[in-house]
Amino acid sequence: xxxxxxxxxxxxxxxxxxxxxxxxxxxxxxxxxxxxxxxxxxxxxxxxxxxxxxxxxxxxxxxxxxxxxxxxxxxxxxxxxxxxxxxxxxxxxxxxxxxxxxxxxxxxxxxxxxxxxxxxxxxxxxxxxxxxxxxxxxxxxxxxxxxxxxxxxxxxxxxxxxxxxxxxxxxxxxxxxxxxxxxxxxxxxxxxxxxxxxxxxxxxxxxxxxxxxxxxxxxxxxx
Amino acid sequence: xxxxxxxxxxxxxxxxxxxxxxxxxxxxxxxxxxxxxxxxxxxxxxxxxxxxxxxxxxxxxxxxxxxxxxxxxxxxxxxxxxxxxxxxxxxxxxxxxxxxxxxxxxxxxxxxxxxxxxxxxxxxxxxxxxxxxxxxxxxxx
Numbered sequence: 001x002x003x004x005x006x007x008x009x010x011x012x013x014x015x016x017x018x019x020x021x022x023x024x025x026x027x028x029x030x031x032x033x034x035x036x037x038x039x040x041x042x043x044x045x046x047x048x049x050x051x052x053x054x055x056x057x058x059x060x061x062x063x064x065x066x067x068x069x070x071x072x073x074x075x076x077x078x079x080x081x082x083x084x085x086x087x088x089x090x091x092x093x094x095x096x097x098x099x100x101x102x103x104x105x106x107x108x109x110x111x112x113x114x115x116x117x118x119x120x121x122x123x124x125x126x127x128x129x130x131x132x133x134x135x136x137x138x139x140x141x142x143x144x145x146x147x148x149x150x151x152x153x154x155x156x157x158x159x160x161x162x163x164x165x166x167x168x169x170x171x172x173x174x175x176x177x178x179x180x181x182x183x184x185x186x187x188x189x190x191x192x193x194x195x196x197x198x199x200x201x202x203x204x205x206x207x208x209x210x211x212x213x214x215x216x217x218x219x220x221x222x223x
Numbered sequence: 224x225x226x227x228x229x230x231x232x233x234x235x236x237x238x239x240x241x242x243x244x245x246x247x248x249x250x251x252x253x254x255x256x257x258x259x260x261x262x263x264x265x266x267x268x269x270x271x272x273x274x275x276x277x278x279x280x281x282x283x284x285x286x287x288x289x290x291x292x293x294x295x296x297x298x299x300x301x302x303x304x305x306x307x308x309x310x311x312x313x314x315x316x317x318x319x320x321x322x323x324x325x326x327x328x329x330x331x332x333x334x335x336x337x338x339x340x341x342x343x344x345x346x347x348x349x350x351x352x353x354x355x356x357x358x359x360x361x362x363x364x
Contacts, residue, residue, distance in 0.1 A: 035295060038296045038299040041303070045307060046306065046307060046310075049307040049311070052311065053314055056311055060315065075259075079252065082252050087245070089248075089286050090245035093241050093286045097236060097241065210283065213275050216275075217274070217275050218268075220259075222259075222268070223259065
């Protein structure tokens with residue numbers, strides 16, 4: 001690891017264990033990791049972008065049907081889930097903040113709180129889905145419900161299930177990563193000088209929150 | 224830039240800022256729900272998207288630390304938003320204005336859903352041939 005005479009002076013003083021050999025210092029490593037994460041988030045925005053485009057086109061073609069169909073979503077459950085997800089973003093941000101000042105038990109507690117809030121989100125989503133399955137408000141050719149006026153009401157539910165479903169998969173993925181980070185935090189893998197994995201997971205979790213911030217008014221609050 | 228490898232220069236946001244931003248997000252959620260009950264016609268979606276954008280910016284700048292971090296990350300996020308805007312705006316121009324040039328009208332694409340069984344007899348039998356009568360020109364130009 002310490003090759004060359006010129007580098008000897010710089011590196012034998014401080015070469016932390018978490019610092020990979022191809023980075024000059026912790027700060028460069030951290031900034032590179034965050035840039036990589038942001039580029040990944042860019043691809044995530046474009047992944048959801050296709051669905052937002054489908055939403056825009058079909059809503060523009062069927063404005064009355066979208067209005068009638070959205071009345072069958074439960075605004076109070078949607079609002080509850082929005083508040084739950086925003087709170088989970090706050091707890092995630094606080095988990096990182098407490099690791100920055102080396103309060104590792106606080107970090108573990110806030111990661112656990114984030115997981116609990118994410119579980120509440122999924123449980124509420126489960127009840128919403130179960131209700132729609134029961135009524136036959138299903139995507140595409142599986143749609144059997146008859147209580148909505150306008151042409152092609154199944155398109156609204158195709159888009160509803162595609163968008164909230166993809167979002168739900170992201171919530172589950174985020175929960176898996178946060179569980180792993182919680183275990184590593186409790187094992188003492190992180191400190192105020194190294195917490196990049198928690199920071200990157202936080203960026204991902206906030207993006208999932210941001211996407212829901214747009215999904216909620218577009219699906220539940222049409223008029 | 225010379226930095227000591229042991230010193231971590233990540234910005235530590237005061238606790239108060241996280242709590243204030245969180246409260247602002249929940250307040251804006253209440254506002255957007257309240258506004259949705261007022262009939263504003265086409266302006267409902269505009270107001271909803273403006274409020275959602277403010278909320279998203281609060282999350283990005285404070286929770287995702289964009290306001291303190293290297294501005295390169297802000298450029299990456301802006302690029303994503305810009306390309307998404309190009310995708311949606313150009314497609315919407317096409318899909319909404321195409322009939323000014325070609326005799327095309329938007330209509331049901333594929334009457335595949337079970338509900339159509341009650342209205343038309345051939346919907347499930349020929350899912351690929353179920354063009355509605357008023358949009359027979361849906362083929363691409």
